[in-house]
Amino acid sequence: MILGLNTATTRTCIALINKETIVDEKSWVAEQNEAETLLPEIQKMLDKNNLIWEGLTKIAVITGPGPFTALRVSIAIANALGYGLGIKIIDIPVKDFWEFRADKNFALYAGRNKVYYYDNLYDVDDFLLKINKNTAISGQLRKTHINEIKAHGGKYINEKDLKTFGEFLSANINKFEQKDIVKPRYFSKPHITVSKKHYK
Numbered sequence: 466m467i468l469g470l471n472t473a474t475t476r477t478c479i480a481l482i483n484k485e486t487i488v489d490e491k492s493w494v495a496e497q498n499e500a501e502t503l504l505p506e507i508q509k510m511l512d513k514n515n516l517i518w519e520g521l522t523k524i525a526v527i528t529g530p531g532p533f534t535a536l537r538v539s540i541a542i543a544n545a546l547g548y549g550l551g552i553k554i555i556d557i558p559v560k561d562f563w564e565f566r567a568d569k570n571f572a573l574y575a576g577r578n579k580v581y582y583y584d585n586l587y588d589v590d591d592f593l594l595k596i597n598k599n600t601a602i603s604g605q606l607r608k609t610h611i612n613e614i615k616a617h618g619g620k621y622i623n624e625k626d627l628k629t630f631g632e633f634l635s636a637n638i639n640k641f642e643q644k645d646i647v648k649p650r651y652f653s654k655p656h657i658t659v660s661k662k663h664y665k
Contacts, residue, residue: 466516467523468507468546469634472499472539473531473559474573475605478630479507481514482525482638489514490631499538507542518550523643525555525634527562529650530573530581536649544646553643558650560584563604565637566627571604575652580606586652593617603627 466488471478477499480490489510493502511517526543529536547554563571572592573581580592587595589610596602598618603626606614611621 466520467525467555467634467638468521469525469630470503470507470539470543471527471562471630472503472535473527473529473562476624477503477535479503479510480631480634481510481516482631482634485635485638487631487635490629492630495535497534499535503538503542518546521546521550521552523553523555525557525638525641526647527557527559528647529559530575530652531559531650533649533651536651540647540649547645553645554647555638555641556644556647557637557641561637561641562630562633565633567603567622570600570602572602572610573605574607574610579652580610581652 467482469478469480469482469490472495475495476492477495478490478492481488491506491510524543524546526539528540543554546552559573563573571582575581575586578589579586580589582592582595593610593613596614596617596619600614600617600619601622602614602619603622603624605624606621614621
């Protein structure tokens with residue numbers, strides 16, 4: 466029984482997979498409160514399916530790139546469960562998740578006027594120059610970006626029309642590296658504020 470965790474996207478997702486079959490899955494709009502909601506939701510799913518933590522054989526987690534704080538929550542939980550239960554963690558880049566869901570054409574807003582597109586970071590304006598009337602794209606962008614895509618003649622595919630996290634895991638679970646510990650991937654290095662006491 467594999468537990469899947471995803472906090473790298475605008476929807477938080479959890480899933481249970483058994484021998485490439487979806488046992489259960491749930492997703493909800495991420496509201497920057499994963500630290501409070503993720504573990505209780507996992508416990509509810511285990512209870513609903515008459516499972517206990519010790520029944521898990523692996524943990525699969527989307528390791529990003531993605532939001533700094535949200536990624537830390539799911540990865541900390543995955544690492545803690547892996548260590549405590551003595552099981553492996555499946556390390557899944559967000560790129561693979563989106564390529565499966567969106568037939569490879571996706572873009573993610575990465576903050577600071579940047580867009581993650583085809584495994585590279587672009588300024589929003591440079592990204593929009595790549596859009597034409599034949600472009601069908603999905604992902605997670607701001608409404609202004611989506612409107613610009615449509616203004617360039619492109620098509621934006623809503624997330625509700627894409628494959629789910631559970632479908633992704635059931636089709637791809639054996640393709641990724643298994644580790645004892647996983648680390649988050651970020652769009653760029655975290656911006657850490659230096660303590661004022663170190664200023665000169």
